[in-house]
Each structure stands twice: as structure tokens, then as C-alpha cells.
Amino acid sequence: MKIGLNFLPTLSPDEVAASEYYADCLSLCETADRLGFAHAKAVEHYFHPWGGYSPDPITFLAAVAQRTTRLRLVTGACVPAFTHPVKLAASLATLDNLSGGRLDAGFGRAFLPTEFAAFDIPLAESKSRMREGVSAVVKLWTESGFRWEGTHHTFGPLPPLLPRPVQTPHPPVLIAATASQDSFQWAGEQGHHLMIIPVVASHERLAELLRVYRNAREAHGHRDVPKLHVSYHAYVAEDHGTALREAEAHFDAYREKQLEAYASWRGVSSDQYPGYELMEAAVRSLTFEDLLKAGNVVVGDPDAAIQALNKVADRYPGGEISLHVRFGDITHRQAARTVHLLGRDVLPAVAHR
Amino acid sequence: MKIGLNFLPTLSPDEVAASEYYADCLSLCETADRLGFAHAKAVEHYFHPWGGYSPDPITFLAAVAQRTTRLRLVTGACVPAFTHPVKLAASLATLDNLSGGRLDAGFGRAFLPTEFAAFDIPLAESKSRMREGVSAVVKLWTESGFRWEGTHHTFGPLPPLLPRPVQTPHPPVLIAATASQDSFQWAGEQGHHLMIIPVVASHERLAELLRVYRNAREAHGHRDVPKLHVSYHAYVAEDHGTALREAEAHFDAYREKQLEAYASWRGVSSDQYPGYELMEAAVRSLTFEDLLKAGNVVVGDPDAAIQALNKVADRYPGGEISLHVRFGDITHRQAARTVHLLGRDVLPAVAHR
Numbered sequence: 001m002k003i004g005l006n007f008l009p010t011l012s013p014d015e016v017a018a019s020e021y022y023a024d025c026l027s028l029c030e031t032a033d034r035l036g037f038a039h040a041k042a043v044e045h046y047f048h049p050w051g052g053y054s055p056d057p058i059t060f061l062a063a064v065a066q067r068t069t070r071l072r073l074v075t076g077a078c079v080p081a082f083t084h085p086v087k088l089a090a091s092l093a094t095l096d097n098l099s100g101g102r103l104d105a106g107f108g109r110a111f112l113p114t115e116f117a118a119f120d121i122p123l124a125e126s127k128s129r130m131r132e133g134v135s136a137v138v139k140l141w142t143e144s145g146f147r148w149e150g151t152h153h154t155f156g157p158l159p160p161l162l163p164r165p166v167q168t169p170h171p172p173v174l175i176a177a178t179a180s181q182d183s184f185q186w187a188g189e190q191g192h193h194l195m196i197i198p199v200v201a202s203h204e205r206l207a208e209l210l211r212v213y214r215n216a217r218e219a220h221g222h223r224d225v226p227k228l229h230v231s232y233h234a235y236v237a238e239d240h241g242t243a244l245r246e247a248e249a250h251f252d253a254y255r256e257k258q259l260e261a262y263a264s265w266r267g268v269s270s271d272q273y274p275g276y277e278l279m280e281a282a283v284r285s286l287t288f289e290d291l292l293k294a295g296n297v298v299v300g301d302p303d304a305a306i307q308a309l310n311k312v313a314d315r316y317p318g319g320e321i322s323l324h325v326r327f328g329d330i331t332h333r334q335a336a337r338t339v340h341l342l343g344r345d346v347l348p349a350v351a352h353r
Numbered sequence: 354m355k356i357g358l359n360f361l362p363t364l365s366p367d368e369v370a371a372s373e374y375y376a377d378c379l380s381l382c383e384t385a386d387r388l389g390f391a392h393a394k395a396v397e398h399y400f401h402p403w404g405g406y407s408p409d410p411i412t413f414l415a416a417v418a419q420r421t422t423r424l425r426l427v428t429g430a431c432v433p434a435f436t437h438p439v440k441l442a443a444s445l446a447t448l449d450n451l452s453g454g455r456l457d458a459g460f461g462r463a464f465l466p467t468e469f470a471a472f473d474i475p476l477a478e479s480k481s482r483m484r485e486g487v488s489a490v491v492k493l494w495t496e497s498g499f500r501w502e503g504t505h506h507t508f509g510p511l512p513p514l515l516p517r518p519v520q521t522p523h524p525p526v527l528i529a530a531t532a533s534q535d536s537f538q539w540a541g542e543q544g545h546h547l548m549i550i551p552v553v554a555s556h557e558r559l560a561e562l563l564r565v566y567r568n569a570r571e572a573h574g575h576r577d578v579p580k581l582h583v584s585y586h587a588y589v590a591e592d593h594g595t596a597l598r599e600a601e602a603h604f605d606a607y608r609e610k611q612l613e614a615y616a617s618w619r620g621v622s623s624d625q626y627p628g629y630e631l632m633e634a635a636v637r638s639l640t641f642e643d644l645l646k647a648g649n650v651v652v653g654d655p656d657a658a659i660q661a662l663n664k665v666a667d668r669y670p671g672g673e674i675s676l677h678v679r680f681g682d683i684t685h686r687q688a689a690r691t692v693h694l695l696g697r698d699v700l701p702a703v704a705h706r
Contacts, residue, residue: 018450018516026419046443052515055443062412063451066379066419086471087435090399090408097371098416118439118508155471162405163371 001313001353003342004039005032006076006231006322007060009053010257015329018053022060024332026067028325028339033068035343036351039104040064041076041229041322046115048261058091065099073099076195076229076322077108077176080133081126082119085153086161088133089140093165101166104227106195107134108176109183111276114264123270128152131186134173141170174229177209179275184209188216193227195322199286199296203315230316232308233297234323235330236338236346240301246334247299248288253328258283298323302345309346313353354666354706356695357392358385359429359584359675360413362406363610368682371406375413377685379420381678381692386421388696389704392457393417394429394582394675399468401614411444418452426452427582429548429675430461430529433486434479435472438506439514441486442493446518454519457580459548460487461529462536464629467617476623481505484539487526494523527582530562532628537562541569546580548675552639552649556668583669586644587651587676588683589658589694599687600652601641606681611636651676655698662699666706 007025011018029040042060045051054060061073073095080088096103109126110116116123132150139146144160165171175187178200187194194213198206210228217226233254235247262280269277291297295315298308312321323342326335360378364371382393395413398404407413414426426448433441449456462479463469469476485503492499497513518524528540531553540547547566551559563581570579586607588600615633622630644650648668651661665674676695679688 013515013517017519018447019453019519022447022451046439047512047515049515055440055515056411056447058409059412059415059444059447059451062415063419066416082437082440084435084472086399087408091412094371094375094409094412098375098412100372114511118511119437120507154473158467158471159400162366162400162402162408164366166370166372 001309001350002038002320003309003347003350004037004041004071004074004320004322005029005339006324007040007042007054008045008051008324008327010050010254010327011053012049021053022063024326024335025060026063027332028335029064029071030067031336031339031343033071035339036347037071037343038320039072039074039322040068041074041106043076044078044082044108044110045112045261046118048112048114048257048264050257050261058095062095062098065095065102071102072104073102074104074174074229074322075106077106077174079110079130080107080137081110081121081129082115085133085136085140086155089137089161090163092137092171093141093161093163096165096167096171097163103165103167103171104174104193105137105171106174106176106229111273112261112264113268114261123268124272125152127183127272134175134190134192138170138173141165172227174227179205179209181209181212184213185216188213188222189220191217191220191222191224193229195229195231197231199291203294225318228316228319229322230312230319231322231324232312233291233299233327234305234325234338234342235297235299235334236302236305236341238301238341240304243300243304247297250328250330251288251291251297255283255286257328302341305342305346306349309350310353313350354662354703355391355673356662356700356703357390357394357424357427357673357675358382358692359677360393360395360407361398361404361677361680363403363607363680364406365402374406375416377679377688378413379416380685381688382417382424383420384689384692384696386424388692389700390424390696391673392425392427392675393421394427394459396429397431397435397461397463398465398614399471401465401467401610401617403610403614411448415448415451418448418455424455425457426455427457427527427675428459429582430459430527432463432468432483433460433490434463434474434482435468438486438489438493439508442490442514443516445490445524446494446514446516449518449520449524450516456518456520456524457527457546458490458524459527459529459582464626465614465617466621467614476621477625478505480536480625487528487543487545491523491526494518525580527580532558532562534562534565537566538569541566541575542573544570544573544575544577546582548582548584550584552644556647578671581669581672582675583665583672584675584677585649585651585665586680587658587678587691587695588687589651589653589655589691589699591654591694593654593657596653596657600650603681603683604641604644604650608636608639610681655694658695658699659702662703663706666703
């Protein structure tokens with residue numbers, strides 16, 4: 001089982017300065033690289049303390065690239081709706097070269113109304129912008145001299161984009177999908193890989209969506225083994241009770257921050273995001289106990305973490321796990337303890353899965 | 354006198370792979386940081402071997418930030434026309450935080466028709482897009498809750514952009530200006546700093562443009578001392594004759610690559626770029642001997658480099674010099690020699706200027 005770190009900052013400037021937060025993250029990445037973790041992943045979000053310290057995962061991961069030698073670097077996810085495909089393809093290729101071919105290029109639709117308002121893009125276009133953006137990026141990485149006439153972008157013919165990515169034919173493409181069957185279907189048809197967050201849909205629903213994805217992949221002749229990235233909150237301490245108690249408080253703080261961001265859905269609804277206007281209420285009603293019961297967190301002493309990860313491996317065989325180790329008000333010291341204990345006691349015990 | 358390195362790659366994949374080129378650059382930056390250089394600067398250009406390995410100076414400089422501790426990191430220049438101001442402000446602020454406040458944020462209009470075609474933006478809009486972009490970026494760094502209704506962008510009111518830049522009130526803003534009086538005037542009025550390339554206009558014309566800039570700055574009440582960045586090619590070797598001979602060959606190779614990019618002006622003309630359609634011919638007729646005679650290169654043994662830099666200091670008192678040490682087909686070994694000799698023999702001799 002491959003395990004990596006997921007960086008979704010939940011801090012505001014009056015809590016921890018961004019410069020300090022980044023320094024902490026880079027230090028965690030160094031430790032993770034040394035202890036055999038598989039990847040570092042960063043989100044793209046803006047403005048809200050929930051995510052806002054990570055508006056540019058490519059720039060952040062370029063820094064991580066210089067502090068690590070083995071970790072895969074995962075944009076989880078960058079948002080084609082907010083960046084022109086020529087810029088996005090070129091920036092990602094730059095990162096692939098700065099890291100000696102360690103990029104996993106993850107893309108997502110984004111979903112916070114604040115962000116769409118900032119970029120003056122209708123929420124209703126997010127799906128078509130993501131799909132067009134991803135397709136244009138892949139084409140720019142692999143072909144030249146073509147004319148692109150899409151719904152949102154028109155360009156070319158152009159010379160080959162520089163730099164060329166290190167990985168051939170191109171860096172792996174991962175699509176962030178949560179609950180829309182349509183997104184799983186499209187990712188499968190295109191032969192892309194997948195990033196999912198098991199909290200949003202039930203296990204049964206997710207199993208169904210993954211079947212849709214695999215069937216679409218097969219039906220469209222994609223024979224390679226797909227990568228499946230799965231994200232969880234993680235909090236590990238030597239003492240099990242301490243871990244549970246502290247994790248719950250941090251989860252509650254995390255949820256408050258998440259709710260502040262999700263509140264931007266108030267008064268908004270979009271037929272492209274069915275049910276998203278209800279998300280705030282859904283997040284509000286989700287408790288730490290719910291997550292624990294559902295096996296949707298990795299919390300406790302190292303033994304409990306091993307058990308939780310084994311359950312994940314049963315559920316998503318071959319899945320690569322992204323652990324969010326600094327959520328809510330978790331300090332760097334606490335996050336470093338989680339990473340250290342995972343690396344020392346947990347990774348060796350689940351490596352064979 | 355402060356001296357830094359200017360990275361404008363002139364390589365294609367069949368010469369040196371981008372991954373190798375970046376590794377070379379990062380190694381040069383480490384050396385420069387240790388030897389007392391002042392900055393590392395990177396351009397934003399696309400597609401052509403002239404510049405194309407540097408489509409994203411922010412991502413590149415985020416890597417440089419992790420390999421250095423003192424160098425200022427200069428985007429020289431990034432192009433607001435090609436990136437949304439919210440993205441640009443957030444990415445630059447990320448870099449400022451990743452480097453502990455070492456960002457000098459340089460902006461330019463861009464001028465290659467290939468690039469404008471790629472982003473599907475009329476050349477005629479480049480000036481107004483740059484000005485609106487720079488103004489929006491500065492406002493996003495320093496204010497929140499405002500409504501932006503520009504010619505090209507509409508957004509807000511929004512929460513404060515995250516992360517906040519480290520430097521207060523914001524990172525220094527430098528404007529790339531070459532020959533348009535209007536650009537010097539605007540940069541001065543806004544109180545921004547300046548980046549110039551002395552090759553394009555004559556010394557006399559530049560002196561006049563700098564007067565326009567300083568007068569505009571003063572007239573608009575900007576009392577701080579402006580930064581003035583000036584760029585030159587540099588090639589230093591122990592033996593003076595060898596340096597001259599090799600530099601000339603590399604300059605010729607550089608010019609060929611530059612001409613290939615400038616050829617995208619063929620058949621194009623824009624009233625916003627008066628005379629740019631003649632640039633290819635102007636570049637073609639400019640010889641290495643012309644540059645030497647005009648004191649517009651830093652070439653030779655260390656003594657000659659000291660002389661050349663002293664002349665520059667006479668001409669631009671207080672100017673910060675950006676040296677382009679890997680132009681044409683210069684190898685990493687040769688560029689490293691230039692940096693080493695500059696650091697050992699030249700910087701100490703001109704430090705007092």
C-alpha cells in the first residue's frame with residue numbers, strides 16, 4: 001500500500017503565517033521522503049482559511065521537489081477553469097522537469113462559488129471547462145501544429161510546447177471525482193486515473209461509481225492499471241486515547257473552517273452541482289464519531305492506524321492513500337508526530353498490502 | 354553594485370533536456386547565493402527555443418528559493434496578459450512566502466505574436482492588460498472587499514486574498530520597459546521600479562526615457578529610491594582572448610535563436626508596438642562587435658569584466674545588474690566558470706560602486 005501526504009491548509013494569517021506553514025510542510029515532506037512515503041499532494045483553493053494557503057499547488061510542489069528525491073508530486077487537484085491550458089500545460093511540464101519526472105497531474109472542477117466569482121466564470125461551465133482544459137493540456141504535451149477550437153479556448157496551430165514533460169507519453173493524469181456519476185464515467189472513458197474522497201458518498205455509492213469508472217475504462221480500451229488515490233484525515237499518537245481526543249477537537253475545528261468556506265453556497269444553486277447547496281448542512285451534521293464508525297479516518301495509536309489502513313486496503317485494493325495530517329488547529333509538532341509514527345510503525349506493517 | 358543572474362534559456366530539447374537545464378540553473382543559483390550575488394531572475398516565454406524553457410518563472414523561482422538563502426527572486430518579467438490577476442497575485446504571494454520575503458515581482462507586456470496567438474489575446478491589448486493586471490495584483494495584495502471593474506476583468510467584492518505576501522505593504526513591483534516612452538511614464542507615475550535592456554534603445558535615448566520615468570515618479574509623489582535593473586550578456590574566462598572568441602560564437606548562436614522567435618513578427622504589425630515588425634532586421638544587423646563597442650556586454654577576463662561593470666555603474670548609478678551567463682550554446686561548465694570568476698574576482702572589486 002502506498003501512502004502519501006495531502007496538504008489542504010486550514011489556517012488563517014492570525015493563526016499561523018503562510019511562510020511558517022510552508023516551512024513546516026517542507027519539513028514534513030523531507031521526513032516523509034526519508035521514511036518511504038509515496039507522495040505529497042496539494043490542493044488549489046483561494047480566499048477562505050479552508051484551503052486558501054494553497055492557491056498554486058504547482059509552485060508549492062516545485063519547492064517540495066527541491067527538498068525531496070523520491071516522493072511523487074501530486075496536484076490534487078489543479079483547476080483548469082482558472083488557468084489557460086497553455087499556461088497550465090507549460091507550468092506542469094516545468095514541475096515535471098524540476099522534479100525529474102515525479103509529477104502526477106491531478107485536475108478538478110472546483111466547487112466553491114467564491115472562487116468562480118473571483119475568476120468571473122459561471123459555476124455552470126466548470127465541468128466543460130475542466131474537460132476541455134485537461135484534454136487541451138494532454139494534447140499540448142503530446143502533439144503540436146494542431147488547431148484547437150473548443151467551447152472555451154481557441155488557439156493554434158503552434159510549435160511544440162516547451163518544456164516537454166519528462167515522463168512519456170506524458171505525466172499520469174488523475175481526475176478528482178466525488179459524487180457525480182458523469183465524472184467517473186468521463187474519467188474512465190478518457191483512460192485517466194482517479195482521486196476520490198470517501199467522505200462525500202457512502203461506501204456503497206462509491207463502489208457503484210468505481211464500477212462505472214472501470215467499465216468505462218474497459219469499454220474504451222484502456223488496459224493499464226488505473227491509479228486510485230483515496231484521501232483521509234489522519235492523527236496518530238503513542239497513546240490511543242490521547243489521539244482520539246485530540247483528533248476529535250481538531251476535526252471539529254476543521255469542520256468549522258470548512259463550513260465557513262461552504263457557506264459561500266448560501267443562496268446559490270446550480271444544475272451542474274446538484275445538491276451542493278445542501279453541502280453546508282451535510283458537513284455540519286457529520287461528526288467525528290460518524291467518520292470513525294465508517295472507517296473514514298486514520299486515527300489512534302499506531303496499531304489502530306494499521307487496522308484502519310488495512311480496512312482501506314480491503315475496500316480499495318491497489319489504492320494509494322493520501323493522509324491529511326494537519327487539519328483544524330493541528331500544530332506542526334503534532335503533524336510531525338503523526339508522520340513520524342506512521343513512517344516508523346505503520347508503513348512497514350502495511351507495505352505488503 | 355548589486356549583480357544577479359538572468360535566466361533566459363536558449364535551448365531546445367534536441368540540445369539539452371529541460372530537466373538538465375533546470376538542474377544546471379539551480380546549481381548556478383547555489384553558487385551565486387554563496388558568492389554574494391544579489392538575485393536570480395527568470396523570464397516568461399513560450400514555445401520558441403529562445404525563452405521557451407521558462408514559461409513559468411514563479412514555479413522555477415520556487416525551486417530556486419529552496420536552494421538559496423539570500424538571493425532576491427525576480428520574475429523578469431511575468432506577463433499579466435496571460436494569467437488572471439487573482440491567480441497571479443496568489444502565486445506570487447506563495448513565492449514570497451516560500452522564500453521568506455525574497456520576491457521582486459517584475460511584470461511585462463510580452464511582445465512575441467506566437468504567445469499572444471497561443472493565449473488568443475490581441476497584441477493590441479497587451480499594454481492595457483499589463484497595466485490592469487499589475488494594478489489588480491497590487492490591490493489584491495493590499496486590500497479586500499473591493500469591486501474590480503476593469504477593461505479585461507470584473508470581480509469582487511472578495512475576502513482577503515491568501516496567502517498574504519510576507520513583504521509589506523507588498524513585494525516591490527518592477528516594470529519591464531524597453532523603448533516606449535509611455536511605459537516609462539506609466540511606471541514612474543505608479544511609483545513602480547524598473548527593468549531595462551540597454552541593447553534595444555541607444556544610451557542617449559535610454560537616458561531620456563529614464564528622465565521621463567524619474568520626473569513622473571517625482572511628480573506623483575513617490576519618494577522612495579527606485580530600483581533599476583539592467584540586463585547584459587556576460588561571459589568571463591581566465592584568458593581574455595578565449596573569452597572574447599568564445600563569447601562571440603555564443604552570441605551569434607543566441608542571435609540565431611532570437612531571430613527564430615522574432616520571425617513570428619513577419620507579416621504582423623500593431624500600432625501598439627510601433628517598429629516591432631522591424632525588430633528582426635534590427636537584431637540581425639546587431640553584431641557582437643557593436644555590443645562590445647557600446648559597452649553593452651560583460652565579456653573577457655575578470656579585469657575586463659570589472660572595467661565593463663564600472664562603465665555600467667557610471668551610466669546607471671545605483672543600478673542592479675542582471676547577467677545572462679548561459680546564452681546561445683554556452684555549456685553549464687562555461688556558465689559555471691563565468692559565475693565562479695565573477696564571484697571570486699569581480700564582485701569584490703565592484704562591490705563599492
